[in-house]
Amino acid sequence: MKYLVINGSPRRKNTWQIVEEVKKNLDKQEQNTYDEIELKDLELPMCTACYNCFTNSENTCPHAQIIQPITEKMMQYDGLIITSPVYTLNVTAHIKNLFDHLAYIYHRPQFFKKHALIIVTTAGAGHKKVANYMDESLENMGYNQRYRITLNHNQMNPLQEKTTKEISKTANKFYQATKNKTLKSPSLKALLMYNVWRAMANNKTTQPDYQYWTQNNMIEYEYHPDIPCSILKKIPFKIFYKIMTKILK
Numbered sequence: 568m569k570y571l572v573i574n575g576s577p578r579r580k581n582t583w584q585i586v587e588e589v590k591k592n593l594d595k596q597e598q599n600t601y602d603e604i605e606l607k608d609l610e611l612p613m614c615t616a617c618y619n620c621f622t623n624s625e626n627t628c629p630h631a632q633i634i635q636p637i638t639e640k641m642m643q644y645d646g647l648i649i650t651s652p653v654y655t656l657n658v659t660a661h662i663k664n665l666f667d668h669l670a671y672i673y674h675r676p677q678f679f680k681k682h683a684l685i686i687v688t689t690a691g692a693g694h695k696k697v698a699n700y701m702d703e704s705l706e707n708m709g710y711n712q713r714y715r716i717t718l719n720h721n722q723m724n725p726l727q728e729k730t731t732k733e734i735s736k737t738a739n740k741f742y743q744a745t746k747n748k749t750l751k752s753p754s755l756k757a758l759l760m761y762n763v764w765r766a767m768a769n770n771k772t773t774q775p776d777y778q779y780w781t782q783n784n785m786i787e788y789e790y791h792p793d794i795p796c797s798i799l800k801k802i803p804f805k806i807f808y809k810i811m812t813k814i815l816k
């Protein structure tokens with residue numbers, strides 16, 4: 568199995584300690600390779616709000632040379648492990664800057680068959696909130712299942728037995744989903760957001776969105792056709808999409 572590890576911490580310390588623990592657990596299952604991206608070393612400039620990714624194409628982002636290899640790896644590899652320590656009750660600037668560069672994927676979601684593991688550490692507060700934000704962002708990009716490990720200092724220095732057991736349990740769940748390519752029905756929020764972007768694409772809010780949704784055979788469905796979702800669950804979103812399309816027109 569091949570994993571992409573995106574480290575949102577500017578150092579390899581508390582959060583990285585958990586990454587190593589996760590890797591140890593994943594390697595018990597089978598031999599893996601890890602492609603590790605240190606965001607701090609990327610020299611990725613801040614998003615300039617040029618809107619090129621939204622209105623032209625992601626290839627015209629002034630930082631596409633840095634961003635495109637990351638999104639290619641996100642698509643190509645089996646699983647994503649992404650980390651952030653809590654900084655002033657939020658993600659690090661490195662993660663936020665990366666997500667800003669990936670905002671176009673909210674409009675043109677793509678990682679429907681992918682799974683991610685989110686790792687967040689904190690001195691005491693904000694870890695749930697930060698994990699929620701990262702989870703929401705990845706869900707908006709299409710990620711089918713997101714697992715999370717959130718820890719504070721008193722659970723980490725040193726790692727307690729109870730904590731290592733919990734890490735092992737979550738790593739194993741992430742492994743099973745990634746290995747078996749298990750696809751779960753989307754959440755109601757994912758369905759709602761999908762149909763917002765879908766209606767916007769249908770309205771040709773931007774040409775790249777319209778092209779993406781039509782070329783990928785997504786515009787006709789209440790959720791991506793390859794992801795299981797009952798007809799009953801989709802019905803309200805069929806109606807929502809119709810209303811939204813009318814409003815936009």
Ligand SMILES: Cc1cc2nc3c(=O)[nH]c(=O)nc-3n(C[C@H](O)[C@H](O)[C@H](O)COP(=O)(O)O)c2cc1C
Nearest residue numbers: 576580581582652653654655656688689690691692
């Ligand atoms: C700039 C900065 C801001 C931080 N803000 C918070 C915070 O708001 N709440 C908190 O509980 N811990 C905060 N911390 C502590 C880190 O979240 C915590 O030590 C984390 O485990 C560090 O992970 P790392 O070793 O991977 O950098 C902050 C640390 C730094 C450097």
